[in-house]
Amino acid sequence: MKTARIIYNPTAGKETFKDQLSNVLTRFENAGYITSTHATSGPDDATYAARFACEQNFDLVVAVGGDGTVNEVINGLADFNERPDLGIIPMGTVNDFTHALTIPNNLEEAIDTILSGETAKVDLGSMNGKHFMNIAGGGKITEVSYEAPSKLKAMIGSLAYYIKGIELVPQMRSINLRIEYDDDVFQGEVMLFLIGLTNSIGGFEKLVPDAKLNDGYFSLLIIEDVNLAEFAHLLSIAMKGEHLKHPKVHYFKAREVKVSSFEEVQLNLDGEFGGVLPAHFKNKKEFLKVRVPLAFYQELNGEDMEYSLPDTEQEM
Structure with a gap:
């Protein structure tokens, strides 16, 4: 079984995520994940939670919140050579990173991206030990x-x-x-x-x-x-x-x-x-593994997005 750790800011998104948590867990478990959660309690707590997820060899870490929460999670993941994939559910005031990745702001669509999207490798910046x-x-x-x-x-x-x-x-x-x-x-x-x-x-x-x-x-x-x-x-x-x-x-x-x-x-x-x-x-370069929509993955990697018929159908 695959394992997922959901790290969420309980105050993000006008605190609406907490009300949806049961449904979110059901979706992940139906997709084959053994899923647990961690509600952040203060500054840098998401970083510690992400480090714990790496130490416990989780397959997937999901950051729920704005750019601040995502940044803390990434700083926890960056300490390890072997890192889980990162999924993001944007629920913050500022969601510049997920906007750049074309991850939807809608909760259900963001979960669709995590469970059914592609895993892209994107660059990460470091500065004096921070990321x-x-x-x-x-x-x-x-x-x-x-x-x-x-x-x-x-x-x-x-x-x-x-x-x-x-x-x-x-x-x-x-x-x-x-x-x-x-x-x-x-x-x-x-x-x-x-x-x-x-x-x-x-x-x-x-x-x-x-x-x-x-x-x-x-x-x-x-x-x-x-x-x-x-x-x-x-x-x-x-x-x-x-x-x-x-x-x-x-x-x-x-x-x-x-x-x-x-x-x-x-x-x-x-x-x-x-x-x-x-x-x-x-x-x-290409340090971080993030779940993204298929169209973004194809554009990022220069793949042809046009659908091609199988050879047998083209010959008909």
């Missing part, structure tokens, strides 16, 4: 993600970070950074740098339009010093995917990135506090 699956960043603007009011985040998701950012730009300043990416170096006054793995970052689907989740490369975005008007303009053109043409935006692909500064600069990993500079980012 992230979607985005890392630094600069004064990233610090506003911790200050965005929770009610605002609940209503409009990650866009709240940027609204708060616009409010604080007048009192912000750029920071002199040294950013080494593979064999090149950028040094100068920077308002913000972002290191992305997917094309869905902070609600902006076109921020890194050519992102590929299994190519072993980060998308590195660097924004030089900007004023309020320039920042607002950048946000507006970023929604259309036209920001890469802006003279104060620099875009590179890199497998490794090292960032340092003489000042203390806070880091953001998948929307949460990730420590301070200096930092060494590494892309772990």
Whole structure:
């Protein structure tokens, strides 16, 4: 028999998942899984639960919650050479990672993906011993993600970070950074740098339009010093995917990135506090095994999605 461990945030999704738990367990057991659950009780608890699942050789770990819960689970899985497949049921305020993987927000459809979908290998980012699956960043603007009011985040998701950012730009300043990416170096006054793995970052689907989740490369975005008007303009053109043409935006692909500064600069990993500079980012190519929809799996791996008739039918 296959084994599954469901790790869920009991407060996610307006606490609706708890009411559906019995039906969820029935679906997994009908699919041939011996299934157990773990309700998280505080920060990093999902990481410990994921480590336990690895130690007990579970075949499948299911993370239920938003990007924060998924990030904690991934940090638990990343400690092991042999890891269970990861299934995700998005139930959080911010679900950028599952959006990038085209995993449905609907509970039943997300379970269908876990039980009947394909297992894709996607890249994972590491930074000073921590891991992230979607985005890392630094600069004064990233610090506003911790200050965005929770009610605002609940209503409009990650866009709240940027609204708060616009409010604080007048009192912000750029920071002199040294950013080494593979064999090149950028040094100068920077308002913000972002290191992305997917094309869905902070609600902006076109921020890194050519992102590929299994190519072993980060998308590195660097924004030089900007004023309020320039920042607002950048946000507006970023929604259309036209920001890469802006003279104060620099875009590179890199497998490794090292960032340092003489000042203390806070880091953001998948929307949460990730420590301070200096930092060494590494892309772990195809490190994570995730259950995804068939269409996404085929697109990711460059497979022909057109249906071909068997030879005998083609000859008729």
